[in-house]
Amino acid sequence: MPDSCVREYRCGTHAPLWLNGSHPRLKDGVVTRQVCGSWNGDCCYFKSFPIQVKACPGNYYVYEFVSPAICTSAYCAEIPQTTVATAPTTATVDLCAKLNCTADEWCGEMDGIYGCFCNETRPRPRTESYDSREQCESSSGTMSLSRCQLFEAGFSADVLHLSDPNCTGTLQNGRLVFHFNNDDHICGTNLTANGTHFIYTNTIQGGADSAGGPIHRKKYLELNFSCIYQISQTLTMDTELNPLESIVRKNLPDGQGMYQVRMIPYQDAGLSRPYNGNVSIVVDQRIYVGVFVQGVDSRQIATVIDSCWATPVNDHRHAVRWDLIVNRCPNPADKTVKVLQNGASTTGLFSFKMFAFNGRHQKVFLHCSVHLCLLQRNNCAARCFPGYQRVRRSVDIHDMASISVGPFIWTS
Template identity: 60%
Template sequence: MTAPQQGVGALNDPCFELNCTEDEWCGEKNDVYGCFCNKSHHRPDPQSFDFSEVCESSSGSISLSRCQLFEAGFPADNLHLNDPNCKGTVWNGRVEFYFDNNDHICGTSILANGTHYIYENFIFGTSDSTEGPISRKGILKLNFSCVYPQTQSLSMNMEINPLESIVHKKLPAGQGRYQVRMVPYQDAEFSKPFNGSVNVELNQQMFLEVHVDGIDSRQFATVIDSCWATPENDPNHSVRWDLISGECPSPNDETVELLQNGVSTSSRFSFRMFFFTENSTKVYVHCTIHICLLAGNHCSTHCDSGSHLREGRSAEFHDSASISMGPLMMSERNQGI
């Protein structure tokens, strides 16, 4: 029977398991078989082995060209992340590494420097697989990081009567992404979001939640810096009414209650509905928020003293965003007042 013999021959072939792609060819170097690059192989960034990185919230994936690594003397099997147990996997000629903040940390460290927060790790390997305490062979160490810049501002074009306002923050390659949502609720339990148009009575208590999706709730909290209202869908409108300033309720509006801020990925506040005297029954609400690293215990705000001054932002400050929502419509029964 020839089929089993062919299978045994394939298993004994060192090139069989390598499964080199059409852009690679199997060969031997330093007594090790691996995939070399074809002459036509595209090399956009050979100095970093065509390094590619994708960051999503508190996870990241990194891939490199397998054949370029092998030609430099580093077989894929000899490479790992900071944690030696986190080996790469080969897919379509790329050696891919992955980490996340759950069960696959892989020695990743998180840093904050006042302008960014950074997930850092590195790819490490040697040109041989010696298990001894020393080696005089070549080594490879490629540092990489997922970075969230601290200061980015954005605006959002709103629909006429949105039930939920969402801002997506998309950052360049090697940087993370997340989204900010602002939702109006009818009740203090935040269980009944408004459906349809947001039509409320004059002096009715409004409950608003600002929530950030796409970040690790065990490491980060959402902090509202400021919120204000305008009669038109323009956060820079000349007429405005401050609701929250300096991370605390505005001293000019006694109806504002800051219910939750800096303790989770959701911040909540309430105020009583009003109208602008310049012949407008619409209210648009705008907020600026930042994301704070919980490890420093400096995210929650303390406004009981009446002072709205806060210590200078430390390294726990991560990233900022702006979001708008509206209009909140005055109920028709109040418009004759």
């Protein structure tokens, strides 16, 4: 019989009875011990009639029970062991051994099912969401829940799954972990767009029934979670050292995604010879610029270059500027600009011929504004018609960012 607090609704009753005192030793003989019943969050809410206990050789005890003081209580026993007879040996099976409850949990029974309960001395954070923790990266997501909070709510780990019933959770250090990715483990994940974000959504779900026979006490759990890509951000390089490759890293709050935007200048259209370090470029020499987005699902997301422009100083808002791409299309005032790829994949590509700003400026800094677009019905690709008039921008814009690179040092 347990000699420490047993929570209510355990041991197959409303108010479980436990021994309020230590067990005797062999030399103590027969002793009298108080009995407490747990209820309403109080370990000793009910004080039942005392009982007698005796320790016996062989490491077991004998109890003289009396009828409980209230009808909705019953005596508790330690976690039982089942003996399975197999000739010529006998094996003992511990019903809690395979649960591997952590130091913050304890094994017990509720409604005939054994599971891990949360320790009374440990806090229960975010009980309304079972202490949910979410992590998003690229086109994948991971959600974990507190196993003991789930069990106390009546949901064991083996009844829960994602939208795809085949995607069940795994137990890791007392937490039930669910994972999906949009490559080979989709698990019923849905990708939607609302004009300003693209959102991966899924649901942790499952049902439980604590009754049997002609009645039921079914309850169902649905926990919706999502990975959202959003937030506008403008970044410009603040140094002139090794400036020819620039990376924008976008770190978003918990539950939101992360991706990178990179812009690299090249000497050739095959993007095999990037410019490295400080270089001098002859005026009228053609430059190829690649804009790459990494960390998103390339099968469903495209990169769209909205605009690109150059400034004589490292400030994308500088008053002196020269436009290269305007509204996804080449600037009609610069016949050297060619948009080679835009809105078809996660890579954008354009080229132009090197120029110099009038005055005493010796450098050229390049800036681009891009956004992500959800590929559907081929509505992401730029369409530049005669006169460089572009069709209306698609509503499937999900994220915008600006990126800068330079300086380019021109020579005559």
